[in-house]
Amino acid sequence: MMFAAAALASCSGLSAGSNATKAKGCIAGAKLTPSEAGLEQTQLCIESGTRTHSFTVEIARTSPQQARGLMFRNELADDKGMIFPFGEPRMASFWMKNTVIPLDIIFVRADGKIENIAANTTPYSTDPVESSAPVAAVLELRGGLTAELGIKPGDTVRWTAR
Numbered sequence: 487m488m489f490a491a492a493a494l495a496s497c498s499g500l501s502a503g504s505n506a507t508k509a510k511g512c513i514a515g516a517k518l519t520p521s522e523a524g525l526e527q528t529q530l531c532i533e534s535g536t537r538t539h540s541f542t543v544e545i546a547r548t549s550p551q552q553a554r555g556l557m558f559r560n561e562l563a564d565d566k567g568m569i570f571p572f573g574e575p576r577m578a579s580f581w582m583k584n585t586v587i588p589l590d591i592i593f594v595r596a597d598g599k600i601e602n603i604a605a606n607t608t609p610y611s612t613d614p615v616e617s618s619a620p621v622a623a624v625l626e627l628r629g630g631l632t633a634e635l636g637i638k639p640g641d642t643v644r645w646t647a648r
Contacts, residue, residue: 508643510585512540514644525551530569530625530645534601543567543625543645556626557584567627569645575620582611587628593617594643602639606630 512531521527527546531537542565547550552570556562559595572578575596582589591604604615617624623644632638 502579503565509514512538514646517620518542524569528645530567530643532637532641532643534549534635534641536600537636539635539637541565541567541627543569546570555580555585556587556589558586560586562587562589562626562628564631567625570624570626572622575622577619577625578617578621580607580615580624581613582607582609582615586611590627590629590632592625592627592632592643593619594619594623594625596621596622597641598644600637600639600643603632603637605632632635 490504492616503545514531518527518529523544525546527544530541530543532541544567545553546568550581555570556568570578578593580591585607588606588609591607593601593603595601601621602618607615619622
């Protein structure tokens with residue numbers, strides 16, 4: 487993924503505090519071991535209507551981590567993803583160059599609400615995929631998963647940055 491933004495810090499706007507946050511049975515911010523790719527991981531929850539969906543996400547904090555994103559990966563499990571936190575809300579732009587699998591790219595405002603979703607993005611495309619307003623983070627999940635789970639703009643993303 488290519489980010490239009492530079493290195494990003496923690497996403498405290500999406501955080502409910504410095505400790506893990508329990509949201510309807512989902513523990514956001516639970517400390518986990520590093521991923522196979524060596525990235526820090528955390529629990530993330532999406533509250534959608536009466537349902538809460540839990541994911542283990544890799545955190546792409548540094549510019550090199552963000553530039554690589556989920557490129558060259560051949561699969562992404564339904565309970566996995568990657569989050570790209572920003573230090574300050576900004577317009578975000580991604581592309582799918584060298585990304586083998588379709589992704590749902592979820593743009594998240596500082597209050598944790600989903601601004602917009604680019605669903606089932608086209609693998610290998612260099613067309614920009616952009617937020618519709620300034621956002622504090624971007625979350626990537628398996629392509630088509632947001633529709634399958636009923637996740638939509640206005641739903642809430644919860645995770646705790648460390």
